[in-house]
Amino acid sequence: MEKRIMLGNEAIARGAYEAGVKVSSAYPGTPSTEISEFLAKYDEVYTEWAPNEKVALEVAAGSSIAGVRSMACMKHVGLNVASDPLYTLAYTGVNAGLVIVVADDPGIASSQNEQDTRMIARSAHLPLVEPSDSNEAKEFFKYAFELSERYDTPVIYRTTTKLSHSQSVVDLCERVEVEDKVYERSVPKYVMMPASAIGRHKVVEAREDKMALDAPSFPVNRVEYNDKKIGFITSGVPYQYVKEACPNASVLKLGVINPLPRALIEEFVKEVETVYIFEELEPVIEEQVRAWGLDVKGKELFTKQGEYSANMLRRVLFNEETCAFTKAEAPARPPILCPGCPHRSVFSVLNKLKIHAAGDIGCYTLGAVAPLSVIDTTICMGSSISLLHGMEKAKGKDYIKNWVATIGDSTFLHTGVNSLINMVYNKSTGTVMILDNRTTGMTGHQEHAATGKTLKGEDTYAIDLAELCRSIGVPNVIEINAFDVPGLEEVIKESVKSDTLTVIIAKAPCALLKGQKFPFKCQVDSEKCKKCGMCMKIGCPAMTKNEDGTVKIDETMCNGCGLCKNYCKFGAISQVER
Amino acid sequence: MNIMVVGVGGQGTLLTSRIIGKTALQGGYDVKLSEVHGMAQRGGSVVTFVRFDSKVYEPVCEEGTVDVLISFERLEALRYAHFLKPDGTLIVNDTRIDPMTVVIGAKEYPQDILSTLAKSHKIYTIDAGSIAREIGNSKVLNTVVLGASAKHIGFEKEEWLRVLEATVPPKTIEINKKAFELGYEA
The missing domain is CATH 3.30.70.20 (Alpha-Beta Plaits)
Structure with a gap:
């Protein structure tokens, strides 16, 4: 068997390939992006970038219903966008296997919050599988498809930044071609009108009960008995921290987080003197285990914030320190816009004009920090435009004469365009700036619907952003070179002053795109x-x-x-x- | 062995760590690497860990456990030096890149970083930027640093070169090999 060192995300892509997946749809988002990029290299798998996560999940659901193994990939906050189809797909179930990869970001390396997808899996009544290194990332992925098809349910596959962006050794296997499932029309299963949905809700409950009963026998839930004085119930990368800090402790390593294997946990707690539940973020396992009346230790010792580590465990349990030196005082080095970044040009003009910006998600969020200090708000994808509109409706059109919304091209197509439709419909007078750098920059240069290329590198139609804005009724659309500083100054001054809804598209390619260096x-x-x-x-x-x-x-x-x-x-x- | 590679986003620290990881894998070890992607990469302080042993669990190195710390910039060496073991080795690319906090005058770039660190650490310095420029491509700075670090990590030179050749783009193999050799001899 060939051994290779692989990024967690590459291993997930490999797992998809080996599992016989035929369709994958995704929107880029750290730390999930590379899964689709690696998957796109396999000719056997149709792989695409969708404009947003809701679309991606619906595409994957369509493929699953049509009868082929399918998947969607997204970051944790992307699942919020996709939660509409998610909760109802739990009702319909699948035809061929459907796995939704969701990458959480404990420690917030590159996100706007640190929400825990395991909570969403519970509330949607969906099974959640979680690996702890690259080889498991590949192997468990195939298992997730088995579960999906055996129990007729979508499966959430959870990874975290540390797993997605660390590399470890993987044993490669061959792809197994899975025969397509036959599609059979079934209104009670696939048409979620009330009469069907009432029936399917019962199916969801029964399925979860059945899975809970079966969970102790799932091979991915594993007990490693060692010294029985101290034991840990854990999963994902925290398992590695436990093995590092307490190699002699007993461990119950969970591969399926929802539903939990109750009998296995009860037995473990009975066998081991002191049991710690070691889980990053929310007390998802702990609260259930405590609800069963079991005596365990958890969040009273371990934080709900950030990433864990072996040292954290050593400190909390043994008061041990590994460090011989004191940490030196060093001026912080926060991330910054690159040299030659077109966003800097736009922000320099906004700064000069003392204009506030409702910002959005992308590299340009860095326009919030000194010395540019232009962006006042960043909430979620597409929110800049709707926030600006809300400000105008709250305080009147004069209130936003020193405000604009700034949003990237990829983010605009993700969910910004809906907000712009709202501005047109509800007669806004604001100024929206689309910072069009011809790529999805922050996540490392992914194509999108306005670049003219697909994820597989094929030529395709490129949506013309200016025409799109005009077609939905924006009365004033201006396209300008993002480095034309005097020109920008003039159009921004005029458009914020005027009572006409204006979209300014500031165009210049990302400085990191191939061949973009100025001569x-x-x-x-x-x-x-x-x-x-x-x-x-x-x-x-x-x-x-x-x-x-x-x-x-x-x-x-x-x-x-x-x-x-x-x-x-x-x-x-x-x-x-x- | 625990190795930590630090620098400023865009300096090519990731490729250096990946080559170390692949070389260790070829050497028959279990290997784990931890990388930084996304927003943090944009000109920020970046950290990569490489661990290899008969079996590796945690993908990152804890403070006080690092055998070899490779820093692509002086201030970053200062920031992460406490990750070293008492007898660990520090390799520093002797260059200064001002963080934005210094550029805008909010903070001062610390003076005498190298001499301060030399008091408590085994330290080797190299001016990889100049070497890279001399051979005509400032981008191979990371390979020069890799060459300088390789002899403190172990493995035969030929093994390093074999992995390097298999990892970098075909067009740049020759210049990367030259950069590695110059770093190795420095």
Whole structure:
């Protein structure tokens, strides 16, 4: 068997391939993105980017009903968008297997919250499977399809940032082609009108009861008896922390979190003197176990926030420290917009005009921090536009004369367009800026419906954002080069002043897209530099100060965009050919 | 063995860690790597862990357990030096990249980082940026650092080069091998 070191997300994709999956639909979102990118490399699997997670899950559901093994992938907050189909798919069940991969982000490495998908699985009455390393990520994925088909239910497959973005050794297997299931029309099963849904609700309950009874025999729920003084009930990556910190302890490792294997847990608690429930985020396992009257320890010792670690366990249980040195004081290095980023250009103008922005989800959220300090709100995908509209309806049109909404091209197509339809319909006068960098930037450059390429790299139709806005009735749509600073200043000033709903599409490709480097580099003439610091206000990481206070531009980091030149009144900065 | 690779988003720390991981796998070890993707990558402080042994559980290294800390930048070396074991090795690419907190004047870039660290740690420095520029591609800085670190990690030079060749884009094999050699000899 070939051994390979694989990212957790690559292993999930491999598991899908080996499981005979034929259709996958997804929207990018850290830490789930790479699953689809790796999956797209297998010719046997149709893989696509959908405009949002709701669409992705519905596509996968359609494929499952048609009779092929299907999946959808998303990050935890993406499941909120997809929760409408999710809760009802629990009722319809599946035809061929349907697995929904959801990547949680304990520790909030790249998200807006730290919600726990296991809670959603419980409330939707769906089984949830959770692996703890790359090899399990692959193997359990195949098992998730077995469960889905055996119990006629969608299965949630939970990963976390640490699993998705860590690599470990995987044993590769062959793909098993699964025969397509025959589709049979069934109104009581697939048409969720009240008469059917009432019937299906009973099926959901009975299924969950049956699974709960069977759960102790699921091979992914595993007991490792060792020293019986101390034991842990755990799952996912926290299992690895337990093995690292307490190699001699007994462990009940759960592979299926919902429903829990009650008999197995009761036996474990009886056998082991002190049992700790070690689970990141919410006390999902703990609350159920306590409700059964079992004596365990959990959240009174371990936090509900952030990622766990072996050291955390050592500290809490044994008061042990592994560190010999004290942590040095070092100035923080938060993430920043890249040199040559077109968002910086737009934000520099908004900052100069003292305009507030209702922001959205993407790299441009970084426009909230100093020195650009433009964005005032970030909630969820697409919310910038609706928030701005709400502000106007609350306080009147004059209140938003120094406000805009800023949203990326991919985010606009995700859920921003619905909010814009609302602005048109309900007669808003606001200004929406689509920061069109021709890609889904933050997650690492994924194609979307306006780029003209599919996930598989094929040419396709590219939605014209300006035409889309016009077609839904936006009266004023302006397209402009994102680096045209004087032009931007003029159109932004005019549109916030006017009482006409305006969409400004600021266009320039992401600086990290292949071949996007400008053929220039920027230089400072230190004789002409007056040390005024105006150019530093754009927050470009390629710019620093010399000892004497004049500005210097790092040649390697500079992308040559020339934005800084716009902010030097003394002509000290020039753009020269590389 | 516990290895930690730190730097600034965009410096190519991830590729360096992946090559270390693959080399250890070829050496017959169980290997785990932990990476950083998404927002944190955008010019922020980035950390990657590589662990290899007969069996590895946790995918990250805990504070105080690192054998070799490879830093692509001085300030990042200072930030993470406490992850080292008392007798651990610190390899620093001798360059300064100001974080935005320093650029806007809110914080000062600490002086004498290297001499401060040298008091408590076994430290090796290399100017990988200059070496990379001299051979005509500033992007292979990470391979120069890898070369400089390889002899502190173990494995034969040929094993490193074999993995390097199989990992980097075909067009860049020659320049990467040259960068590795120069780092290794430095």
